[in-house]
Amino acid sequence: MLNARIKLRHLTAFLEVAKRRSFARAAEALSISQPGISKAIRELEEILETPLFERGPQGVSLSQAGLTLLRHAGPALRALDEGVGAIGDGHRGTRWLRVGALSTVESRLLPLAIQHFHAAPPLGIGEVCVSVVTGASAYLLSRLRLGELDMVVGRMTEAREIGDLYFEHLYYEPxxxxxxxxxxxxxxxxxxxxxxxxxxxxxxxxxxxxxxxxxxxxxxxxxxxxxxxxxxxxxxxxxxxxxxxxxxxxxxxxxxxxxxxxxxxxxVALPFEAHGGSVGVCTNASMKASMSRDAFCETLRQVAAQRIRPRS
CATH class of the missing domain: 3.40.190.10 (Periplasmic binding protein-like II)
Incomplete structure (x- = not known):
């Protein structure tokens, strides 16, 4: 059972600081004062009896305890937000798949996969709208960990932010x-x-x-x-x-x-990489299972195997 002393404001403040790596930017995003967000984090750390962030000259980073909380709190609050939204949503039949895209897949893999996914909707799922968010790997993977994205697609095997997320290789791209x-x-x-x-x-x-x-x-x-x-x-x-x-x-x-x-x-006649990097799809295993997510991952596999042909 959730500790009764932990309030929604504590978790909201925690997730915003974790996403933005800054108390000041998190306070601005939530339209509250910086002392207010600092107080909320301090109260949460006192309740849990452990520090959640490590302060440094480059901002704040999650402690090991913070990473553990993030892995569970992000998807949980996201599910709560979706549930509340669904009650007041006049378009109840609309389903959305939220995809983070790195520049490595914006031109071919992802557009082709979405085209195939919409042209032949998987049986039992129906029509699914796709929302694509672009950006750097650190930003997209943090949103995936928070439960704000269903997957991130691109070249990211070197990304330190993958951590406890699951990465599936699709192909190599130089x-x-x-x-x-x-x-x-x-x-x-x-x-x-x-x-x-x-x-x-x-x-x-x-x-x-x-x-x-x-x-x-x-x-x-x-x-x-x-x-x-x-x-x-x-x-x-x-x-x-x-x-x-x-x-x-x-x-x-x-x-x-x-x-x-x-x-x-x-x-230009100078090879940049001998082998290339691994392009794939990253998912958050702690998030609730989704038939549409699994179906789109399968579409990505098929398109990567049939349509992506790196030059020799």
């Missing part, structure tokens, strides 16, 4: 360096690593799984990042900037395969 067709390096083969730093780079932001691979590439080739950088996870921004400048875009091959096939972009 990062590539691409440029506009008339780029000075487009006809150079092979390209030396030190030639790359003469041009602006388009690359993932810090603290992302893909950026870790960029940093490793620089270390392997004894180069530093160029002075001009565009850091973004936006595919349209990256695409347009690369087409209209001498920038080099470091991207998952799946994200640029269409532009490569059309000849708008070309791959």
């Amino acid at each position: 990062l590539v360096i691409v440029a506009r067709r008339a780029h000075p390096l487009a006809r150079v083969a092979p390209v030396a690593a030190d030639q790359l730093v003469d041009y602006p780079w388009v690359l993932p932001p810090p603290q992302t799984t893909l950026r870790q691979q960029v940093d490793s590439f620089c270390v392997r080739h004894a180069i530093t990042l160029p002075p001009l950088l565009l850091e973004t996870l936006s595919l349209p921004v990256s695409h347009r900037y690369t087409l209209e400048s001498d920038a080099l875009w470091i991207a998952p091959r799946e994200a640029v395969i269409g532009e490569l096939d059309k000849g708008e972009l070309v791959e």
